[in-house]
Amino acid sequence: MKKRLAVAFTGPSNSGKTTLILKVARKLIHEHGLQVAIVKNDPKDKAQFDVPGKDSYKFSDTGAEVIVTSPTRTTYFSKRHKELDELIALFGEFDVLLVEGLKNLPLPRISIFRGSIDTDYFPYMNALAVDDTIDTARYTVPAGIDLLDLNNPDQVIGWILDNAKVLE
Numbered sequence: 562m563k564k565r566l567a568v569a570f571t572g573p574s575n576s577g578k579t580t581l582i583l584k585v586a587r588k589l590i591h592e593h594g595l596q597v598a599i600v601k602n603d604p605k606d607k608a609q610f611d612v613p614g615k616d617s618y619k620f621s622d623t624g625a626e627v628i629v630t631s632p633t634r635t636t637y638f639s640k641r642h643k644e645l646d647e648l649i650a651l652f653g654e655f656d657v658l659l660v661e662g663l664k665n666l667p668l669p670r671i672s673i674f675r676g677s678i679d680t681d682y683f684p685y686m687n688a689l690a691v692d693d694t695i696d697t698a699r700y701t702v703p704a705g706i707d708l709l710d711l712n713n714p715d716q717v718i719g720w721i722l723d724n725a726k727v728l729e
Contacts, residue, residue, distance in 0.1 A: 566725035567658040572673035582659050584714040589657055598655035600648050602662025669724045
């Protein structure tokens, strides 16, 4: 794969976004041999990245941009909002970018629901991934929105490879 692709996932809390992204990422990496990058939005600023008292926490707490590198990982701590193109630049090389959240980004979007569908998401989605807890016949899904099986990551990957945005 020469081109870099990007797609976003959205949906309410506990809908299965993270679980689906993990399944898709593992398959893309281990079965398709692709390099995957993931951006997770934390709109409520609840994510915890480090432990108070440790050096990386102290450095980040100053407000500085901090990179911690080790033989097995590099972690970037930032106190500033980054636009999508800045995040992409931080990743360097990758084949597929999976974004969780950030529903206003100009990316093809898979919305994920269990139990019921929030129709307010319709304007933001290109595909709808649901499980058998949802009877899609009860909803008027707009034309042009593809229906995907939330429990079929291969189907979701096929959709991504056919519909993701090609990045420059």
